[in-house]
Amino acid sequence: MAGSWINFLSDYGVDDSCVGVCHGVIARHAPAARVLDLCHAIAAQDVGHAAITLADAIGYLPIGIHLVVVERLDADGYTRGIAVRGVDGSIFVCPDNGVASLAWEARGGIDEVREIANRELWLPLPTAVFRGRDVYAPVAARLAAGLDLAEVGPRLDPGSLTEFRPRTCTVDDDHVHGEVVSIDHFGNLSLNMTRIDLEAAGILLGDPVEVRAGSRAMRLTFTHTYGEVPRGGVTVCEDALRRVMIAVNCGRACDVLRLRRQEAVVVGQLPRDASPFQIVRDLPLPV
Numbered sequence: 180m181a182g183s184w185i186n187f188l189s190d191y192g193v194d195d196s197c198v199g200v201c202h203g204v205i206a207r208h209a210p211a212a213r214v215l216d217l218c219h220a221i222a223a224q225d226v227g228h229a230a231i232t233l234a235d236a237i238g239y240l241p242i243g244i245h246l247v248v249v250e251r252l253d254a255d256g257y258t259r260g261i262a263v264r265g266v267d268g269s270i271f272v273c274p275d276n277g278v279a280s281l282a283w284e285a286r287g288g289i290d291e292v293r294e295i296a297n298r299e300l301w302l303p304l305p306t307a308v309f310r311g312r313d314v315y316a317p318v319a320a321r322l323a324a325g326l327d328l329a330e331v332g333p334r335l336d337p338g339s340l341t342e343f344r345p346r347t348c349t350v351d352d353d354h355v356h357g358e359v360v361s362i363d364h365f366g367n368l369s370l371n372m373t374r375i376d377l378e379a380a381g382i383l384l385g386d387p388v389e390v391r392a393g394s395r396a397m398r399l400t401f402t403h404t405y406g407e408v409p410r411g412g413v414t415v416c417e418d419a420l421r422r423v424m425i426a427v428n429c430g431r432a433c434d435v436l437r438l439r440r441q442e443a444v445v446v447g448q449l450p451r452d453a454s455p456f457q458i459v460r461d462l463p464l465p466v
Contacts, residue, residue, distance in 0.1 A: 183323040184243030185214045190221040201316040208320035224251045226278050230343040234281035235420055246319040247273035248311035260295030262331045272319040277343030289337040296332030348372040350379045354447030359440050366431025370423045387449040388415055392436050
């Protein structure tokens with residue numbers, strides 16, 4: 180894969196030199212490689228956030244090396260590192276914590292797996308707290324420069340790898356129970372439900388809906404885009420990946436509803452002659 184793309188995702192943020200240092204390590208070992216920074220704003224150590232983000236993006240990325248560094252350090256240390264070659268030819272360099280499992284499934288599955296165990300490929304004297312720099316970046320770079328996957332370490336059984344399974348929504352008669360799966364830069368709240376799920380609860384485009392989150396309830400409309408409500412208005416619509424989204428026209432839905440990722444949301448059917456204006460009140464979630 181000489182001259183390959185390296186698609187880089189991490190929870191390192193952009194407030195210090197971590198991402199730049201990883202770029203430097205890659206440049207030293209694979210100067211012809213091109214690095215695409217997919218995202219470095221993953222919530223700290225949030226493997227699920229990273230897994231969903233990568234899976235959402237994987238269909239738009241070039242074939243190459245996917246360098247994914249989001250992991251947790253506990254009393255037992257880090258999980259093992261793995262290099263997974265997918266059937267599409269890409270190689271995922273990441274910890275074995277499920278962070279890339281949705282993505283390689285989306286690309287057709289696994290062809291071969293190797294444990295990242297060959298310390299000769301790592302930086303000298305690797306630290307315990309920056310494996311992205313000391314382990315994953317140099318291995319990804321060497322693979323991009325043409326290193327054979329077999330040199331990374333011993334073969335592993337694909338069935339032994341950790342998988343991440345996101346929670347799915349539940350359709351319950353005339354309402355859908357779900358949760359916030361992501362919050363974008365604009366404060367939009369994407370949910371783990373689609374238009375098909377809403378339609379299964381009897382909710383069609385243009386219908387009034389009740390959105391319940393925590394002790395709050397809002398009467399909104401299921402619109403095609405957030406542009407169909409006045410400036411500052413809240414609506415239910417579809418995001419770019421066709422998931423159901425709560426959005427504010429020229430505002431931030433996460434601030435209006437005071438919601439974070441993984442918090443519960445219920446979208447329910449209202450009579451079609453219900454008024455579309457917004458109502459916010461204290462109301463418990465249905466059970």
